[in-house]
Structures are given as structure tokens and as C-alpha cells.
Amino acid sequence: MNLLAKIKETVISVVPIMVIVLILHLTVSPLSTTLLIEFFIGGLLLIIGLSIFLLGADIGMLPVGQHVGSSLTKKKNLPVMLILGFVIGFVITVAEPDVQVLASQVATVDGTIPRTPLIMMIAIGVGLFVALGLARIVFQIKLRWILICSYLILFLIASLTSSEFVGIGFDAGGATTGPMTVPFIMALGLGVASVKKHENPEQSQDDSFGLVGIASVGPIMAVLVMGMIFGGGNGDATAAAQSAAADEYSILQHFLHIVPEVFVEVAKALAPLVVMLIIFQLTLLHMPKQQVKKTILGVVYTFIGLEIFLTGVNGGFMPAGQVMGAGIGDLGSGWALVPIGFLFGAVVVCAEPAVWVLTDQVEEVSGGHIRRPVMLATLAIGVAVAVALAMTRVVTGLSIWWYLIPGYAIALAMTFFCPPLFTAIAFDSGGVASGPMSSTFILSFTLGASMALGGNPVLDAFGVVAMIAMTPLIAIQALGLMYQRKQKKMEEAVKQQKSRRLAFGKKGGRV
Amino acid sequence: MNDGALTVFLPGKLLLTIVGRHQGERLVAAGKAVGAGGGTILLGRGTATNRILQALGVGDVSKDVLLTLLDDGQVDSVVKAQLSAAAEDPKHLRGVAALIDVSGILRRVSDEGRMETERDRRDGTMEPKWKLISIIVNHGYADEAMAAARKAGAEGGTILTGRGTGTEEDVKFFGISLVPEKEMLLILAPVEKAQGILDAVRSETSLKEPGSGIAYCIDVQQFHYLGK
Numbered sequence: 001m002n003l004l005a006k007i008k009e010t011v012i013s014v015v016p017i018m019v020i021v022l023i024l025h026l027t028v029s030p031l032s033t034t035l036l037i038e039f040f041i042g043g044l045l046l047i048i049g050l051s052i053f054l055l056g057a058d059i060g061m062l063p064v065g066q067h068v069g070s071s072l073t074k075k076k077n078l079p080v081m082l083i084l085g086f087v088i089g090f091v092i093t094v095a096e097p098d099v100q101v102l103a104s105q106v107a108t109v110d111g112t113i114p115r116t117p118l119i120m121m122i123a124i125g126v127g128l129f130v131a132l133g134l135a136r137i138v139f140q141i142k143l144r145w146i147l148i149c150s151y152l153i154l155f156l157i158a159s160l161t162s163s164e165f166v167g168i169g170f171d172a173g174g175a176t177t178g179p180m181t182v183p184f185i186m187a188l189g190l191g192v193a194s195v196k197k198h199e200n201p202e203q204s205q206d207d208s209f210g211l212v213g214i215a216s217v218g219p220i221m222a223v224l225v226m227g228m229i230f231g232g233g234n235g236d237a238t239a240a241a242q243s244a245a246a247d248e249y250s251i252l253q254h255f256l257h258i259v260p261e262v263f264v265e266v267a268k269a270l271a272p273l274v275v276m277l278i279i280f281q282l283t284l285l286h287m288p289k290q291q292v293k294k295t296i297l298g299v300v301y302t303f304i305g306l307e308i309f310l311t312g313v314n315g316g317f318m319p320a321g322q323v324m325g326a327g328i329g330d331l332g333s334g335w336a337l338v339p340i341g342f343l344f345g346a347v348v349v350c351a352e353p354a355v356w357v358l359t360d361q362v363e364e365v366s367g368g369h370i371r372r373p374v375m376l377a378t379l380a381i382g383v384a385v386a387v388a389l390a391m392t393r394v395v396t397g398l399s400i401w402w403y404l405i406p407g408y409a410i411a412l413a414m415t416f417f418c419p420p421l422f423t424a425i426a427f428d429s430g431g432v433a434s435g436p437m438s439s440t441f442i443l444s445f446t447l448g449a450s451m452a453l454g455g456n457p458v459l460d461a462f463g464v465v466a467m468i469a470m471t472p473l474i475a476i477q478a479l480g481l482m483y484q485r486k487q488k489k490m491e492e493a494v495k496q497q498k499s500r501r502l503a504f505g506k507k508g509g510r511v
Numbered sequence: 512m513n514d515g516a517l518t519v520f521l522p523g524k525l526l527l528t529i530v531g532r533h534q535g536e537r538l539v540a541a542g543k544a545v546g547a548g549g550g551t552i553l554l555g556r557g558t559a560t561n562r563i564l565q566a567l568g569v570g571d572v573s574k575d576v577l578l579t580l581l582d583d584g585q586v587d588s589v590v591k592a593q594l595s596a597a598a599e600d601p602k603h604l605r606g607v608a609a610l611i612d613v614s615g616i617l618r619r620v621s622d623e624g625r626m627e628t629e630r631d632r633r634d635g636t637m638e639p640k641w642k643l644i645s646i647i648v649n650h651g652y653a654d655e656a657m658a659a660a661r662k663a664g665a666e667g668g669t670i671l672t673g674r675g676t677g678t679e680e681d682v683k684f685f686g687i688s689l690v691p692e693k694e695m696l697l698i699l700a701p702v703e704k705a706q707g708i709l710d711a712v713r714s715e716t717s718l719k720e721p722g723s724g725i726a727y728c729i730d731v732q733q734f735h736y737l738g739k
Contacts, residue, residue: 003569059568067651070692076684138685194674197688288717290654297568368533368554368575 003055010050013350017441018043020343021320028336029327035320038254042316045255045308050353053179053305057357060298061183063291064277069191071284078138082131088188089130089215091276093123095269098178098439099219113230121226122176125218130185133214137192143210143424144415150217151408157224164458165227167400170466173220174434177212179306180269182354182432185212186361206420208365213427216469255315262310270303309353313440321441325448329394334453337391341445345387345468346380348442352435355379362425370425374479382475383433383468387442390464394450400463404470411473414481422480429472434465442468520615524586527643528577528593529555529669529697530606530737535575537604541596542579545588550579555669555697558657574606574669576697580616594735601738609643609699610733641731642705643697646712648724650692656712656724660698663711668698699734
């Protein structure tokens with residue numbers, strides 16, 4: 001049963017976080033009993049919600065997204081394809097719950113920035129970059145050049161913006177590509193790539209990924225541009241950060257209180273997507289009935305799963321994260337945060353819904369060549385380093401530039417050596433790794449720590465999501481280089497057997 | 512090329528084994544231990560057999576489809592090796608195995624000795640009890656075909672995805688050629704049900720249009736359940 005297998009997998013990915021929190025609770029940073037119980041109920045909801053969500057993504061979101069992608073391409077009408085790409089990116093971003101959260105965060109830094117225009121800007125940003133990403137596949141432009149140009153422009157704009165905005169802006173890139181948008185945008189790219197004939201077998205998989213990576217640039221640029229235009233005013237950051245701490249309720253009430261909020265959020269996120277899908281089905285897709293049935297079921301599962309998941313995260317993980325961060329920040333000079341952040345980073349990424357979707361698709365597209373456990377381990381190392389680095393910022397208050405510039409410079413330089421497939425996966429996983437888990441649990445942990453150390457949470461704590469979005473670019477590309485080396489060795493070994501192979505002719509020998 | 516070796520067609524068998532995702536390698540290892548050359552693993556999707564799960568849309572399972580080419584002499588030992596590997600771990604290695612006759616496998620043999628192309632095809636005359644039905648349709652329609660086949664008594668099927676090459680010229684779109692996406696549905700069925708299944712699939716409304724797909728049947732000489 002796939003569902004049982006999914007539950008088993010999610011248990012494996014969520015339990016380590018709970019174990020670490022329990023150990024910290026028993027040793028250095030005790031939580032109140034209520035908080036601990038809430039945390040464990042949250043963990044349970046996380047497991048159930050994640051399993052159901054993944055199932056829904058599997059049978060609904062991903063197939064339909066691919067279908068939209070391939071149907072768009074088969075229309076052979078570039079303007080229509082790009083306009084619809086823009087509309088898709090715009091619609092799913094406006095609806096994404098994370099964007100709403102982000103808009104509130106920005107308001108805390110600078111009260112003068114109007115909320116609605118900001119959300120519109122972000123959505124336009126995603127829309128434009130989705131269209132750009134689709135155009136890239138059609139015109140066969142190397143992902144590398146798109147990324148290098150985008151990030152150069154990005155850093156240029158960033159250098160003109162106040163440093164408060166840099167952290168939040170880069171956080172935005174990761175945060176806006178949430179659990180709803182990622183599977184759909186990813187599937188869209190896969191769909192376009194699947195109908196494309198590949199003359200060169202070496203390139204056959206390169207187009208399948210990279211769309212999420214390109215789309216992640218949009219929101220960063222949008223926030224930075226807004227910051228450049230409106231920047232200057234001051235908001236009350238600590239007040240906003242503190243308001244994240246939940247009101248006092250009994251445990252049951254506590255979760256029940258969250259359910260309707262989350263319900264509205266998820267419903268808001270899903271509704272435009274559903275409307276769009278219905279329009280697509282009637283005009284473009286014309287899917288047969290079994291497929292329609294599966295898609296409907298899939299969307300329903302996605303909805304239920306995300307609802308349960310977010311209830312668990314908001315109700316159990318966020319408050320616990322903040323208290324825990326404060327507790328550990330209070331220890332001595334706060335350097336204990338670095339190793340603990342490392343640990344949290346390693347385990348938290350495995351509980352991100354979109355990470356599972358991505359690793360699954362990578363395994364599928366590579367024909368089982370790039371295994372999920374390998375991808376997960378690499379991402380875990382990457383994110384662990386990211387959170388540890390973010391903690392050094394919390395302790396020292398170093399500018400985020402010291403991290404972002406070398407990080408992106410290395411990541412972009414690596415695109416020249418790394419196999420293109422891995423570059424594409426790497427930039428996708430940047431947006432994927434920074435999902436609801438990192439923007440709730442890790443961010444509140446960091447905020448808690450920063451406040452305990454008496455730093456400026458806006459400057460020091462924000463940026464942790466940006467870091468989580470950055471390190472996978474390096475980690476996955478490093479994995480790609482390792483694969484490349486291994487591949488070369490294998491090819492040499494195969495050469496010796498080649499005489500036997502030749503008998504099959506060039507293409508007949510596959511079976 | 513001409514190093515004293517010859518390219519010939521040798522009769523043999525194709526062993527098709529379908530097990531859960533990531534389990535294919537273990538069967539390859541089991542086969543290799545008794546002399547099989549290796550195999551090719553395709554990634555497939557098994558359709559649900561349980562009606563309730565089907566209705567809920569949660570029953571589909573990821574599968575490995577393992578293809579192994581064997582000389583006649585290797586067949587018994589390799590089949591036995593795969594079966595006993597599965598029997599040892601029935602929980603993970605549950606699946607099916609089907610043996611198909613192959614009239615010629617392209618092989619390179621050296622001049623001296625190994626020229627026994629004329630073999631005693633002892634099981635060639637056996638009446639097959641199972642058929643492998645392969646149905647290739649446009650992407651998204653394999654589930655329709657499966658639903659129809661199920662009504663005609665098929666137990667389950669495995670779906671592979673692929674690209675069609677098409678007969679017409681590939682359609683160009685800004686320098687990239689577009690190719691149709693296809694799905695291939697494999698159904699193993701007892702001989703007496705095979706015709707009914709094919710008829711059911713053919714008369715499925717969404718597959719009636721000309722050009723919606725092709726289907727063919729292959730005799731299966733041996734059929735085994737793995738891990739049962």
C-alpha cells in the first residue's frame with residue numbers, strides 16, 4: 001500500500017525532530033509540560049498531514065500540472081504559453097498562505113509599505129519568472145545563464161536597498177514557493193520537458209527541473225524593489241515577533257482554535273488553483289474520466305493533508321521552537337546555538353512536504369539513478385550548515401552580505417562544472433527546502449534565540465530562510481560533481497565490455 | 512570489429528519480473544548468482560487491486576519492471592533463483608514473473624566451439640496458459656484501459672510511461688521537436704480471459720477513436736507469483 005509506505009517514510013522523517021526536542025527538553029532547555037504535549041500532538045498531526053498531502057500531490061497535483069505543461073506546449077503558440085505561464089504563476093502565488101505571512105513580516109520592518117501592492121508585486125514577480133522559465137525550455141537557453149543574469153540583477157538591486165530588506169527579501173524567495181506552488185510549478189516544467197524530443201541524450205533530463213529555481217527569483221526581486229521604492233520607515237519588529245507567541249488556551253482548544261484559521265488559509269490558497277484547473281480542463285486538457293476522478297481526489301487529499309499539517313506546525317512546532325530558541329540563547333554566550341542549529345537543520349528539511357515531492361520526481365525522471373535517500377542526505381547536510389551559519393549571525397550580528405555573496409558566488413560558479421541536471425535540481429531544491437517547516441519552526445527558533453541574546457531580530461534572525469534556500473544549491477551541485485566522477489569511472493569500466501555491446505548496434509541493446 | 516567473433520541470433524527467453532520499487536536490484540543479484548547476465552529495470556506504476564482503495568485513488572504502487580534475457584539453458588536456474596529469493600522475503604519481493612519465448616537474441620560469439628545455435632526447444636510446443644497483453648495509448652488513457660480491462664476480469668496491470676516516435680514528421684516548435692507522450696499498460700491474464708480483456712479495452716469509449724493506441728498479445732510460457 002502506498003499510503004502505508006508514505007506514513008512509514010514520514011514517521012522516519014518527523015521522529016528525529018521530536019527526539020532532539022525531547023533530549024533538549026530533558027537537558028538544557030526545559031519546556032513547560034503543556035508546550036511539550038502540544039509539541040508532540042503537533043508532531044503526530046505533522047505525520048498524518050504530510051502523508052495525506054503527499055498522496056494527494058502524487059495522484060492529483062503532479063499529474064495535472066504535467067498535463068497542463070505538456071498541453072500548453074502542444075498548442076505550439078508561444079504567446080499563449082507564456083501568458084498562461086504568467087497567469088499560473090500569478091494566481092498560485094497570490095493564493096499561497098506563505099505570501100500573506102511574508103507581507104505581515106515586511107510590514108513589521110517598514111510600516112509604510114502597502115500590503116496589497118506588495119503581494120501583487122510578488123505574484124507578478126513569480127508569474128514573470130515562470131514565463132521566463134518556460135521560454136527557456138522552448139528556446140533551449142542554458143539554465144546557468146538565466147540564473148547568473150537573474151542573480152546579478154538581484155544583487156545589484158539588493159545593494160541599493162536597506163539591509164533590513166535584504167534578509168527579508170531573500171527569505172521571501174524561499175518562503176513564497178510553498179507546498180502548494182512547488183509541486184504545481186515543478187510538474188509544469190516536467191510536462192513541458194516531457195513532450196520535447198531530445199536530440200542529445202546527454203541533455204534529455206536537463207529541462208525537467210529548474211522552473212522552481214527560476215520562479216524563486218521573482219519574489220526576492222519584488223520585495224527588494226518595493227524596499228528600494230518605499231524603504232526608510234520603521235516598524236515595530238519585536239512586537240510583531242512576540243505576537244507570534246500563541247494565546248493561552250487548553251491543549252485541545254489550542255489546536256481547535258487553529259483549525260479554522262488554517263482552513264481559511266488553505267482554502268484561499270487552493271480555490272484559485274481549482275478554478276484555474278476547471279477552466280483548463282474545459283478548454284485545454286479534456287482529461288478522460290478516470291484521470292478527472294483521480295485529480296479531484298488528489299486535490300481533496302492535498303487540502304486535507306495540508307490542513308492537518310499546518311495545524312500541527314502552527315499549533316505545536318512554532319511555539320515550541322520559539323521557547324526552545326530563547327532557552328538555548330540564554331545559555332552562556334549563545335554559541336551552543338550553532339551545533340544545535342546544525343542538528344535541527346539536518347532533521348527539519350526531511351519533514352518539508354515539497355522536499356519529498358522533489359526527491360520523488362528526481363528519482364522518477366532519472367529512472368532511479370538518483371536515489372531519494374542520497375538526495376535527502378545531501379539536502380540535510382546543506383540545510384544543517386545553513387542553520388548553523390544563520391546561528392553564527394544571531395550570535396555575532398554579522399551582516400547577511402558576508403554569507404549571501406560568497407554563497408551565491410560559489411553556487412553560480414559551480415554551474416559551469418556541474419552536470420546541468422544537477423544544477424537544475426539544485427536551484428529547485430533551494431526553493432523547496434525552505435518551506436513551512438523552516439519558516440515556522442526554524443524561524444521561530446531563530447527569533448527566540450535572537451531576542452534572548454538581545455540582538456535585533458529583524459537584522460539577525462531574518463535571513464535564516466534565505467540561508468536554507470542557498471546552501472542546497474552548493475550541496476546538490478557538489479553531489480552532481482561526485483556523480484560525474486563516478487560516472488566517468490563506470491564508463492571506463494564499460495569500455496572494456498564494449499566489444500560485446502557493439503554487436504547489438506547502437507540502439508538495440510537497451511533491453 | 513572482426514576479431515574472430517560472429518554475430519548470431521540465438522533462441523532464448525525473456526523473463527519479465529514485476530516487483531515493488533527498489534526491489535528489482537535484488538532479483539538481478541539473485542539471477543546473477545546463478546549465471547544470468549544482468550537486466551534492465553524500468554520504472555512502472557502498479558494499479559490497485561483492492562476495490563475500496565481503487566475508489567479512494569490510493570492503491571497505486573510504484574513498481575520495478577525487470578527484463579532479463581536468458582539462454583534456454585539458464586531459464587530454470589534463474590527462474591528458480593528469483594522465486595526462492597522472493598520466497599525468502601515475501602513481504603518485499605511480492606510480484607509476478609512471466610517467461611516469454613524469444614526466437615532470436617542478438618549475441619556475439621567466438622568462432623570456436625560455442626556455435627550451438629540449433630537447440631532443442633523442448634518447451635516450445637507447450638500450450639501457454641497465460642498471455643501478456645500490452646496496450647500502448649496516449650498519456651492519461653492507461654487508467655481508462657485498465658478500468659475497462661478490470662471489468663473483463665483482469666486482476667491488475669502495470670503502467671510504464673514513454674514517448675511515442677510517431678509515423679508523421681515530428682512537429683516543430685521554435686526549434687524543438689514535440690513528441691507525443693505515451694503510456695504502456697502491461698496486463699498478465701489467463702488465456703481464456705485475454706480475448707475478453709482485449710475486447711473490453713477496444714470497446715472502451717475513450718479508446719474507440721482511430722489512433723488512440725495499439726494493443727498486442729504475447730504467449731507466456733511460464734507464469735509465477737513471487738512471494739506467495
